[in-house]
Amino acid sequence: MTGKSIGLQLRRNGFKLTPQRRAIIDVISGSEEHLTPSDIYSRLQHKYPGIGLVTVYRTLELLENSGLLCEVHIGDTCRSYLKRKRPGEHHHHLVCAGCGKVVDFVDCELGDLENRLTSETGFSIDSHLLEFMGRCASCRKLVSK
Amino acid sequence: MTGKSIGLQLRRNGFKLTPQRRAIIDVISGSEEHLTPSDIYSRLQHKYPGIGLVTVYRTLELLENSGLLCEVHIGDTCRSYLKRKRPGEHHHHLVCAGCGKVVDFVDCELGDLENRLTSETGFSIDSHLLEFMGRCASCRKLVSK
DNA sequence: GGCTCAATTGAAAATGATTTTCATTTATAA
DNA sequence: TTATAAATGAAAATCATTTTCAATTGAGCC
Numbered sequence: 001m002t003g004k005s006i007g008l009q010l011r012r013n014g015f016k017l018t019p020q021r022r023a024i025i026d027v028i029s030g031s032e033e034h035l036t037p038s039d040i041y042s043r044l045q046h047k048y049p050g051i052g053l054v055t056v057y058r059t060l061e062l063l064e065n066s067g068l069l070c071e072v073h074i075g076d077t078c079r080s081y082l083k084r085k086r087p088g089e090h091h092h093h094l095v096c097a098g099c100g101k102v103v104d105f106v107d108c109e110l111g112d113l114e115n116r117l118t119s120e121t122g123f124s125i126d127s128h129l130l131e132f133m134g135r136c137a138s139c140r141k142l143v144s145k
Numbered sequence: 146m147t148g149k150s151i152g153l154q155l156r157r158n159g160f161k162l163t164p165q166r167r168a169i170i171d172v173i174s175g176s177e178e179h180l181t182p183s184d185i186y187s188r189l190q191h192k193y194p195g196i197g198l199v200t201v202y203r204t205l206e207l208l209e210n211s212g213l214l215c216e217v218h219i220g221d222t223c224r225s226y227l228k229r230k231r232p233g234e235h236h237h238h239l240v241c242a243g244c245g246k247v248v249d250f251v252d253c254e255l256g257d258l259e260n261r262l263t264s265e266t267g268f269s270i271d272s273h274l275l276e277f278m279g280r281c282a283s284c285r286k287l288v289s290k
Numbered sequence: 291g292g293c294t295c296a297a298t299t300g301a302a303a304a305t306g307a308t309t310t311t312c313a314t315t316t317a318t319a320a
Numbered sequence: 321t322t323a324t325a326a327a328t329g330a331a332a333a334t335c336a337t338t339t340t341c342a343a344t345t346g347a348g349c350c
Contacts, residue, residue, distance in 0.1 A: 016325095054308090054330085073218050076223060096268065121239060123279040132268075132273045136266070136268050196299090197301075
């Protein structure tokens with residue numbers, strides 16, 4: 001999903017497309033890494049200084065509620081976001097512990113397991129969270145040097 | 146893992162087994178649900194008042210570092226803990242969105258997927274996070290009434 | 291049982307992240 | 321261009337977590 005299409009989608013949902021929101025969307029969609037609110041805030045300082053951290057929080061909340069962002073669950077923080085490459089599609093992440101780069105993939109092959117758990121436990125299952133952690137090719141090279 | 150064995154393990158690792166730690170371990174191992182630091186703190190108020198929230202944080206850190214607790218990744222918080230039923234063993238959780246109850250399971254059948262991702266992306270994979278979310282049998286009854 | 295000492299505790303203060311408030315500004319539709 | 325509701329930024333408020341430090345205590349030793 002490009003920055004432009006995220007912006008259009010926002011507007012389609014009845015929200016204003018302000019320069020601040022454009023800037024925040026630019027930062028997110030220009031990065032392969034997952035970013036926390038303060039990551040985004042500090043990247044904004046270069047190109048679009050003056051935007052408040054509050055606005056970053058508010059915009060992230062808005063984008064998340066509109067389903068235009070993915071959360072990444074890694075390490076300590078529960079608040080690291082990523083552009084959604086596959087809007088609406090069920091998918092998962094493979095995250096590099098070195099640089100934060102995220103690759104995503106679609107088929108998680110968990111249907112059988114889900115069925116088994118349902119029948120064994122009596123739970124109804126609504127969703128799952130699956131993320132792989134590792135090191136990307138370039139970070140592996142760095143380590144081995 | 147019982148509360149008693151958690152305590153013994155702590156002592157084996159050279160830490161003191163104080164009444165506060167006992168109380169915190171009791172609360173955690175007496176619960177089927179995952180608990181945040183303040184959940185634990187408020188449950189302590191009944192039976193063992195006077196224990197400070199700081200001590201809860203410190204004890205949780207200690208238990209986590211000793212591998213005696215599991216983290217649960219659900220909803221907003223990154224800080225919800227659970228007794229470790231299977232010490233040391235690789236396992237995953239099935240969490241009830243209604244009551245917070247957690248069931249765990251061992252075989253996640255992700256080996257093939259992991260191999261495929263490794264060869265397709267050039268990443269080396271170190272670990273994964275897999276959790277299922279749903280509703281347990283009793284919470285399902287509540288909803289349907 | 292008392293003694294010693296490092297580990298542990300609790301209260302308060304410090305820090306850091308996030309949210310709320312509110313007066314001002316601005317994107318958008320008419 | 322104008323009107324208006326939505327959005328912004330600064331400051332304050334809130335909430336979670338960590339640090340500091342003086343007082344207490346568990347555990348090994350006599």
